[in-house]
Every structure is written in structure tokens, then in C-alpha cells.
Amino acid sequence: MKFQLPRMVRQLLHRRIVMVSAVVLLIIAVLAIGAPIFASADPNDTAVMERLKAPSAEHLLGTDELGRDMYARIVHGARYSLSIAALTAIGSVVFGTILGLIAGFFRKLDAPLMRVVDAMMSFPDILLAIALVAILGASLGNVVLALVLVYTPRVARVVRASTLVVRELLFVEAVRALGVRTSRILWRHILPNLMSPILVQVSFIFAYAILAEAGLSFLGVGVPPEIPTWGTMVAGSQQYADKAFWVVLFPGLAIIFTALSLQLLGDGVRDLLDPKLKKAA
Template identity: 90%
Template sequence: MQMPRMLRQLMHRRIVMVSALVLLVIAVLAIGAPLFASIDPNDTAVLQRLKGPSAEHLLGTDELGRDMYSRIVHGARYSLAIAALTALGSVIAGTVLGLMAGFFRRLDTPLMRVVDAMMSFPDILLAIALVAILGPSLMNTVLALVLVYTPRVARVVRASTLVVRELLFVEAVRALGVRTSRILWRHILPNLMSPILVQVSFIFAYAILAEAGLSFLGVGVPPEIPTWGTMVAGSQQYAHQAFWVVLFPGLAIIFTALSLQLLGDGVRDLLDPKLKKTL
């Protein structure tokens, strides 16, 4: 399916279009954070602590008098960066593992047993254990989440590779003596892009929620880095007297994750022949 046609069909679904617009606005705010929120997100003003939304502070201030709007806009950079790096790392590692397991029969059983063992643990518990071993930092959080979500991608890619490997055109190029690396790169991988793209959108959303959960539990990103998760975690004890310190970062997490999920559902429905007729 050509890309312009795919985009037109996606935009025919109102919920997908709204989700894409929400994500576009969030991405623009994150990229242009210094322009849209000129106040330093770490500037403290104790006399202004826990002030409600006003013309001076659009979303109020937190327990240290820091501007919530500025912190949320700047925090979008960190939250989206963590999610993007997690999605990218998981897809690369999971695609390699899935291709190896699906194409080489002797590697299938040992690789999939490792993947099954990792998936037997709940995502958040495995992430907590990995961060506890690696130590709390931004990059260690990303690495832990990559390790958590790589098995998901590996299983999807492996299942698709098992199907594509048996197709006639793959058998033909193998009979012609084409190198295995070229078969994987030029003939099998392009036919796996549909499920991979869907996994990217889902993992992006999962990573945002997982980072917020880890930060809320105090084992993720250090509190001095203003991610949405650390904002909720650091301000939860003040929620009863200043609801906005938890509400607005929480809404940012919810809207971003929900928009990614809905967009991923739309892409999946479009690329699945059984569901494409519903668009």
C-alpha cells in the first residue's frame, strides 16, 4: 500500500486524526520548549509555592514555587526522549532476535526459551529489578525498559519471519545462492515492517507509562530530572492541598499514552487485511 494512500485512509478515522494532532502538538511543544516556556523549569520561588493556576503561572506552581507549565513542557522532552530511545532500542534488538530465531531453526528454541523466561515476569517488576541492579539514572532506565520490551518485539518478528521464510520468492532466492544476510535484509525484513511499525507505537506508549511508574516508585529517573513521572512522584504528598501539581503531569501522561495507543490501533487495523475493511 502506498504511503499517501495509507495516510488518507488513516485520516478518515476521526479518532486517529485527533490522536495524531495531540501527538503533533506535544512533539512541537517538546522540541520548542525554550520558546513556548521561557521560564527555567528549575527556578524556585518559595514565596510562590503551591499557587493555583493564574495569568502569571498558567498551571500553577509546585511545592518549591517552580512553574508547572514550564516543567511540563520541558519535561516532555525527557519523557518523549526516554520513550523514543526505548522504542528504538527494543525494536532493533527484538527484530534481530526475531529474525535469527525465525530464520535459523537451530537458534529458534534457545532464543525463544530466553524470551519466554523474560516475558514470564510482569513488566514493571522486571524493570524495577533491572534498575535496582544498574542503578537509578536516565540511561539505565532506558536500558532496563529496552530489556523489558525487546522480548515482545522478538516474538512478533519471529512469528512473521516463520511465515515469510516459507514463501516462494524466498525459496527462489535461496536456491539461486543469494547470501543469507542479503536475504534477511532485502527480502524478509521489508515484509516485516507492518508489525514492526505497530510495535513501535505500542512500546512508545508503554515506555511512557513504565517510566512514570518507576519514577513514582522512586527507582527510575533521578528526581532532579523533570520528567512527567518524577513530577507526579515528587508532588504526590501535596496533592490534597494543591491538586494541580499531580493533575497536569498525570493528564500529560494519559493523553500521550492514549493517543499513541489509538494511533497504533489505527495503523494495525489498516495493515491487517482482516480489519482493513472496517476503515
């Protein structure tokens, strides 16, 4: 059954934890979009004499080891961290959906495609991402590409399983008997019925990508240090954490709150769209 977005949004907002998560994500998104307004200071402007200053009225979240304003860096860094996560989620869902549809609908292609997917999923996500970034080179675009390759198999497996079920339904058999083109069947009749699991995967991969980018940056194989993502902030300032805890605490909290909110929102969407979980709730 096709889901109705307005009705689903209303039902989600009735859940307090989901509503709180949505509000947190909205605040973070607004800060990221309006970064030049909400944090007018240059995030890369150094002031050695102001290094490792504690939070104060002048510097709300303190300064880092180069005297850069932590508040400005976190707000501007939200743009990069959220952009990486969003591009990863979109790319993974697009390519994973295509692979899953093809594997689930065309029986002859199912086995070879799924063996490739299984081979990729046999590696831990972070190890595969590290290997891909090491091969491609450390840059923002290559990090996104590596994460897309890591998370595409997850989506492909989910979409393929759902396609196998929808393909056998009577209305699909009917349109196939009428001689409707395969491309039209996939686009108009099967894909709309897969939007529920795809939507859940988007929220989860968004959260996974934020954590993965932070992990890669922490290990020194992520985006270049001059790009102020939350991960590079934690990685670049970890050696000063014993002297100035705020240089690691605040970007770490940004990562935790964003990823946790996305996970809770994804759980809420999954529970709402799964009839068994919905009935149990």
C-alpha cells in the same frame, strides 16, 4: 506485501479518532522540541514565596511545592519523557527485530533464543524493570536500558512469528535457490515484509515506555528527581495533592493524553494493516 507509507498515512487520516490522536501527538512534539520558546521560564527555578500557587495569568498551570512553574516543567519535561520513550521504542525494535529474524530464519537457533525470550516475558513488565533498575542504578540511561530489555522480547516474538511465515513464501524459496547470500535475503527480501507489524509495535512500545517511566518514577526507582520528567513530577508532588491538586493533575493528564493518543494511533495502524480487521471495519 510491502506497505506504502504515503497511502497508509492518507488512509489513516480519514479516521477521525486517529487524526485527533495524531494532532495531539504533533502538538506535544512541537511543544517539546520548542520548549525554550514556548516555556521560557527555567523549569528548575525555585521561588519558595510562590509555592503551591493556583493556576493564574502569571503561572498558567500553577506552581509546585518549591514554587517552580508547572507549565514550564511540563513542557520541558516532555523532552525527557518523550526522549526516554523514543529511545526505548527504537532500542527495543532494533534488538527485537534482530533476535526475531535470527530465531525465525535459522531453525537451530529458534528454540534456545525463544526460551530466553519466554523466560524474560514470564515476569511482569514493571517488576522486571524495577529489578533491572535496582541492579543498574537509578539514572536516565539505565532506565532506558532497563525498558529496552523489558520490551525487546515482545518485538522478538512478533518478528519471529512473521519471519516464520515469510520464510516459507515462494519468492524467498526462489532467491535461496539462486544462491543469494543469507544476509541479503534477510535485509532485502524478508525485513521489508515485516515493516507492518514492526511499525505497530513501535507505537505501542512508545506508549508503554511513557507509562513505565512514570510508574518507575512514582515508585522511586526511576530517573533522579532533579530531572523533570512527567513521572518524577507526579512522584515528587503526590503528598501535596490534597492541598494543590494541579501539581499532580496536569503532569498526569500529559501522561494520559500522550499514552492514549499513541495507543489509538497504534490501533489505527494495526486495523489498517490487518486485512481481517480492515474488512470488519
